[in-house]
Amino acid sequence: MFKFGLSQYYQAVPYPLTDDKTLNNLSLHLGYEVKFLPAFSLALSGHFPLYGVQAPFRESVQNTVMDAQLRWFVDMRRRIRKGKSANNFSGNYVALFFNMPGAFDDDPKAGIKLGFQRRFLNHGYMDFSFAIFKSVFDYHSYYGLATGLSFSTQASFGFALGDWKKSAVAPLCEILLCDEFQPQQWKIRLPEITVGYYLNRIRTGVAFERKVKASSWTINVQLDAAMNRGFNFLRYDHTVDLYDGNTVNQRTFKYAQVYSREGIVIFSVQPRYYFLQKRQRLNGKGGNGLSGWYTGLNTEYSYYKGWHGGWALAGGEFRTETNTIQAGPLAGFQLRLFRRGYLDLNTSYNFKQQLGDQKTSFGLRSNIGVGLAL
Known part of the structure; x- marks a missing residue:
């Protein structure tokens, strides 16, 4: 296979x-x-x-x-x-x-x-x-x-x-949630868990999606959280003196190995429009659920707080605390699997603003969720 x-x-x-x-x-x-x-x-x-x-x-x-x-x-x-x-x-x-x-x-x-x-x-x-x-x-x-x-x-x-x-x-409706009017659903993301001697990390999320009356519009509200404690490679340009026994040579590294203690919470609200549902209903192929291709708007707020320590860092350590907002157009695909499973993939192009900072930026943000749907 x-x-x-x-x-x-x-x-x-x-x-x-x-x-x-x-x-x-x-x-x-x-x-x-x-x-x-x-x-x-x-x-x-x-x-x-x-x-x-x-x-x-x-x-x-x-x-x-x-x-x-x-x-x-x-x-x-x-x-x-x-x-x-x-x-x-x-x-x-x-x-x-x-x-x-x-x-x-x-x-x-x-x-x-x-x-x-x-x-x-x-x-x-x-x-x-x-x-x-x-x-x-x-x-x-x-x-x-x-x-x-x-x-x-x-x-x-x-x-x-x-x-x-x-x-x-193929027994399609034994795999997918077919021809059912589905006004709302809770989604619990499959957690990513690593517990070990060098790294401890967990990421998970929960979302609630509800149709706007009987239309093809929905509102998806999502909360994601992650915690990380352990050794990581931080993007940090630094120069190190290397001695080969005769001479000292300088070499620049893009990453520094650090020990991190950090956490992040991301809250997003996404109005979604399932643009193929009307055609599916006219063709008698369902189109009443929360599956299919969609477009919409991504609005997001994130809070991050962390500490990083390592010999390569200036001063040996630094702390960071940020509040960030993002917004931009969204496109994605969602599917219900095995009655109680779901797959949700989307990409958005966002305007990004860090609160308390005058700098702004634009960039792509992709999100893939797999887990339990209720």
Whole structure:
């Protein structure tokens, strides 16, 4: 099975929230998985981090994470007894994994995963796992097995191509929420959690969306929050004297390794217009729910407070507290999955103003939400 999509995965280089160029810790995912026994598979993948448009392409290349997993689908025997295919790569699994970060930092990780993978609509897949891992160098530590141990949630979704038997007619309404009048919904974003010796981070969010009467307009109100404590690479130009035994040479670095304690809260209100719903209703194809393509307006307020410390910083540390507003046109796509799941992708081009500062700017902001819908 070939897989192409997006992943919320381990990043080779963690950035603090002030300089987090990764879109919700997302990467472009390209993978291949092959069964060599009915209940065992080998999964190989690459995770190309999605950085901002201002970041050089080589930064994404050198920070690409390569991953190898040996998976055991623990419920495959039961699926076979029920007459279900053993070759569709769906089920709950336990995996041993090894991943190698890009050229930026030679620090491979290894550990175990508990997860589940599901296929849908012949060419779709989603994969969620809980990973326990550590640097391979920490396995040789004299300070015990717990040294450097980390825990994290990891997820991916996208398109899949394989040699499984296709369904003649895809059971669409078993996957999507079809032909139901849906006036409102709560959305709880799948949290990104990392707990470990070097980094502790959590990001999550909740949203409420409601239709404006029976029209194609909705109001989406969303609250996102993130907390970060640990070692990060902060965008900070600095020069270091390097001594090679004979001479002293100066070298400039773009990033400084710092220890950060920070948090951010983002509140947004988005009027949305699902512009294809009227046509869908006229064609008898539903169009009464909260799924489909939309345009609208993004309005956003964010509050950030943080502290960063490191030997490369002037004075050894600095503190930051900001209040920022943004507003701009919005375009996106939302889909309800498996009755209680949702996928929401959007991009907006915003005017940005930091309160108390005369400087203004314009820029793109992308947001991808996957989680539980109620």
